[in-house]
Amino acid sequence: MKMVSEAQRQHAEAMLEHAMPVIQLVGVSREYASRSGVVRALDDASFTIGAGEWVAITGPSGSGKSTLVNLLGCLDTPTSGKLTIDGEEVHAMSGSELDRFRADKIGFVFQQFHLIPYLSALENVMLAQYFHSMTNADDARRALERVGLGARADHLPSELSGGEQQRVCIARALINDPPILLADEPTGNLDAANQKIVAGILRELHAAGSTIVMVTHDPEMAALAQRKIALSHGKVFCHPVQHVVVKLAQ
Amino acid sequence: MTAASVARRKPMSENPDMGHPSGFSGDKKSNGAVSLPRMLVRSLKFRRARSLSALAALTVSAMVATALLTLYADLDAKLHREFRSFGANVVATASGAVALDEGMLRQVQGVVGADVTVAPIAYAVATTDRGTSVVVAGVDFAAMQKLDSWWKVDAWPAGTNDALLGQRAAGFIANEREVTLSYAGKAVTLHGAGRLSTGGDEDSRIYVPMAAFTAWTGVQPTVLEMQVPGGAERVNAAIAALQRAMPGLHVEPVRALVAGESRIVDRTHSLMYGAMLLIALTVAISVLATLSASVLERRRDFALMKALGASQGQLIGHFLLEALVIAAAGGVLGYVLGSGVAWAIGEWNFGTATLPRVSLLPVVLALNLAIAAAAALFPARVLRGLQPAALLKGE
Numbered sequence: 001m002k003m004v005s006e007a008q009r010q011h012a013e014a015m016l017e018h019a020m021p022v023i024q025l026v027g028v029s030r031e032y033a034s035r036s037g038v039v040r041a042l043d044d045a046s047f048t049i050g051a052g053e054w055v056a057i058t059g060p061s062g063s064g065k066s067t068l069v070n071l072l073g074c075l076d077t078p079t080s081g082k083l084t085i086d087g088e089e090v091h092a093m094s095g096s097e098l099d100r101f102r103a104d105k106i107g108f109v110f111q112q113f114h115l116i117p118y119l120s121a122l123e124n125v126m127l128a129q130y131f132h133s134m135t136n137a138d139d140a141r142r143a144l145e146r147v148g149l150g151a152r153a154d155h156l157p158s159e160l161s162g163g164e165q166q167r168v169c170i171a172r173a174l175i176n177d178p179p180i181l182l183a184d185e186p187t188g189n190l191d192a193a194n195q196k197i198v199a200g201i202l203r204e205l206h207a208a209g210s211t212i213v214m215v216t217h218d219p220e221m222a223a224l225a226q227r228k229i230a231l232s233h234g235k236v237f238c239h240p241v242q243h244v245v246v247k248l249a250q
Numbered sequence: 251m252t253a254a255s256v257a258r259r260k261p262m263s264e265n266p267d268m269g270h271p272s273g274f275s276g277d278k279k280s281n282g283a284v285s286l287p288r289m290l291v292r293s294l295k296f297r298r299a300r301s302l303s304a305l306a307a308l309t310v311s312a313m314v315a316t317a318l319l320t321l322y323a324d325l326d327a328k329l330h331r332e333f334r335s336f337g338a339n340v341v342a343t344a345s346g347a348v349a350l351d352e353g354m355l356r357q358v359q360g361v362v363g364a365d366v367t368v369a370p371i372a373y374a375v376a377t378t379d380r381g382t383s384v385v386v387a388g389v390d391f392a393a394m395q396k397l398d399s400w401w402k403v404d405a406w407p408a409g410t411n412d413a414l415l416g417q418r419a420a421g422f423i424a425n426e427r428e429v430t431l432s433y434a435g436k437a438v439t440l441h442g443a444g445r446l447s448t449g450g451d452e453d454s455r456i457y458v459p460m461a462a463f464t465a466w467t468g469v470q471p472t473v474l475e476m477q478v479p480g481g482a483e484r485v486n487a488a489i490a491a492l493q494r495a496m497p498g499l500h501v502e503p504v505r506a507l508v509a510g511e512s513r514i515v516d517r518t519h520s521l522m523y524g525a526m527l528l529i530a531l532t533v534a535i536s537v538l539a540t541l542s543a544s545v546l547e548r549r550r551d552f553a554l555m556k557a558l559g560a561s562q563g564q565l566i567g568h569f570l571l572e573a574l575v576i577a578a579a580g581g582v583l584g585y586v587l588g589s590g591v592a593w594a595i596g597e598w599n600f601g602t603a604t605l606p607r608v609s610l611l612p613v614v615l616a617l618n619l620a621i622a623a624a625a626a627l628f629p630a631r632v633l634r635g636l637q638p639a640a641l642l643k644g645e
Contacts, residue, residue, distance in 0.1 A: 066639065066643055095562065099559055099561045102558075108558075108642075110642050114551075114553075123284050126284040131560045132558075172558075184643070
């Protein structure tokens, strides 16, 4: 890692502190009813993620990562607390408002890619446009070119490798220009070579200004992020800025 | 806020210096490569086996519905036609001084309508050349042939002096070629043209042409047998009309036949309704199973669509539309096949073709769509309870 001075680090931290928060959690909890009683999967979480920040969410299985990702992805709502994304109070939204909000604000990258098997790579990217507003094949093709898959646009997912499928997934996540990219174990199903490619794409996106929230078990991937949010038994531990100075220097 | 993030959040038009993070413009103009019909067709093709299974079930339902409804619409006419071959369903007898002569016959025909077959019959008890008593009936053979088409006759009499011999009556006669009969001391010799076998009273009678009968016996017709087409209502209407117009006649329905016809028609209708209901239920269950399997198989696809921003309505609409498209295709296919089946059944059972009824197509389509929509209700509930987060996580 490139060494930075204390002054540079403090400057970077100050920049992030003053960055407009794109995600803000205040006392957010999520409880589930189970046979043995109420389970608190996320317990009084409070933190902010600034616009343009790259945050890694880490923690062992059962620590509440998925619950947090569901909340940040607007696939679920908190039992209590305030969740604000891009200036809007998500916790108070209805189901249909959440659907609309999700299409506008969140780009998902999944560990298992989740491409529609009967649609080509291009059409899979356009699917996100379809549920967002209007489809545009030229934009979708450019998104695929951006992740190095211009020549594979008309291929079905079954004709693509795992790494290529994940890149289609990234292109689909970005096609509507969402303020937040939510990546859940984006390299979990990839070999080392494809991990590098995907990590490189995420790095480029971050450099271009994307806010990335990434769940990962992989320390190498986590090290790419500016900040770690560690979870344990539903409790959140925010780590200080790690690499922001390196990123800024780059 | 970082400079980069501020730049990224601005639309492309306001921020020419900063490229789109994914490398494409924000300009949205639809050129429609992904559309609902396209996804629908691809989805149906991709799950060919499931789609064909649902299509087969819905085609069978439409086929059976079309065949039954086509036959049903034609059933009354066909059954009444069949019942007509069982003989008279109304009998009129002259009472008192009323004579059933030619004038009276014309009057009766005028009251009941031209489509009613009216056969006058005169009876006398004569003696055969063997000295046996036998009932001789004077009839109009043309009318009898129409009225009693079910009779087993080896040859209908054609000549003015020809007689039709009942199976048993023939045994009372020495020479069938030269049938000599005596009535009130007056003998007549007729030519036995053929034999009649019904298994009933007719087998013990000898039928002779009305003109020869009246010339020989001087006896006028006393009975009118009538075949009124169109079922119990029409029969009762004809009887009422005759009773009003000709009080000198004693008019009665042949109860067993009229009631039997009515009962059989009603039962056939019930049977058809029952069969249709049963088939609709069977098909609905089969389609329900297919659609449920289809939703469970694709719940991750639907979860993904939900994560991409699809509303609950869009997901259910997408799924419902798939079911309805299959139902519509099955409806059209089933209508064509069902019309063919109805034609074949009509031809085999009633000897007349039942022509396709275009008016049934919307009915059959509506029925199929209703079955598919009902069968899609349960899978739609599965979609409502979809947990995209857990499904996309692979749980």
